[in-house]
Amino acid sequence: MSRQYYIAGNWKMHKTKEEAAALAKALVAGLQEGTHKYLVAPSFTLIETVAGVIKGSNIRLGAQNMAPEEQGAHTGEVSVLQLKELGVKTVILGHSERRHNYLENDALINKKVHLALKHGLEVILCVGELLEEREAGQAEKVCEQQVSAGLAGVGAKDLSSVVIAYEPVWAIGTGKTATPEDADAIHASIRGVIGRLYGPQEAAAIIIQYGGSVKPDNVSALMAKENIDGALVGGASLKPESFIPIAKF
Ligand code: 13P
Numbered sequence: 629m630s631r632q633y634y635i636a637g638n639w640k641m642h643k644t645k646e647e648a649a650a651l652a653k654a655l656v657a658g659l660q661e662g663t664h665k666y667l668v669a670p671s672f673t674l675i676e677t678v679a680g681v682i683k684g685s686n687i688r689l690g691a692q693n694m695a696p697e698e699q700g701a702h703t704g705e706v707s708v709l710q711l712k713e714l715g716v717k718t719v720i721l722g723h724s725e726r727r728h729n730y731l732e733n734d735a736l737i738n739k740k741v742h743l744a745l746k747h748g749l750e751v752i753l754c755v756g757e758l759l760e761e762r763e764a765g766q767a768e769k770v771c772e773q774q775v776s777a778g779l780a781g782v783g784a785k786d787l788s789s790v791v792i793a794y795e796p797v798w799a800i801g802t803g804k805t806a807t808p809e810d811a812d813a814i815h816a817s818i819r820g821v822i823g824r825l826y827g828p829q830e831a832a833a834i835i836i837q838y839g840g841s842v843k844p845d846n847v848s849a850l851m852a853k854e855n856i857d858g859a860l861v862g863g864a865s866l867k868p869e870s871f872i873p874i875a876k877f
Pocket of ligand 1: 839840862
């Protein structure tokens with residue numbers, strides 16, 4: 629089964645409106661002829677601005693997080709309804725910065741996954757091990773647990789709206805990338821988990837992105853691996869000079 633490459637930019641907590649509009653404009657122009665699937669995920673306050681710039685282009689609009697409830701007394705949270713209203717099509721859930729700095733657990737992430745899918749959003753579910761877990765030989769086990777708990781109760785029909793992003797925590801923002809071989813091994817193991825939970829067709833179809841210090845000079849070697857279907861890019865997604873070559877690898 630052929631899977632389309634999917635290159636996503638997670639802008640994290642960067643940019644003002646003016647800067648975001650300029651970046652989005654440069655990406656629209658630079659990726660016009662790009663053949664892969666593309667996404668940008670700006671901060672909530674930038675979404676409307678970026679939506680206006682990328683409208684009609686081949687770049688999808690994403691958000692970096694979402695509340696687990698549709699509405700109510702949730703100070704500081706943003707609802708799926710509010711995101712959909714702005715044209716958001718995809719939401720990143722379970723990012724390691726949410727898991728480790730804001731203490732989101734698998735149960736909360738699973739609740740968000742269900743709500744997003746119920747509303748027709750695509751979900752990028754992030755998983756990945758800490759350095760000490762890798763050193764203890766636990767990387768596969770941690771990812772397997774995060775994938776199966778994150779997707780608990782998600783039916784096969786909805787799985788086509790789910791993308792997994794493998795982001796080893798020790799590779800995020802550190803300049804250390806997993807070797808293509810190490811990343812591919814975890815991707816293969818995640819694909820195996822999907823196979824056991826859903827079946828071989830689902831395993832063959834699911835898109836698994838790699839994230840963690842993806843740069844123009846390492847993207848091709850990563851994407852050449854059988855089980856790596858795209859990238860979730862942080863730092864290098866903040867500049868057209870680095871994101872465009874990654875996206876057009
Ligand atoms: P970096 O590309 O900056 O390592 O970030 C990866 C990431 O966390 C994307 O979600």
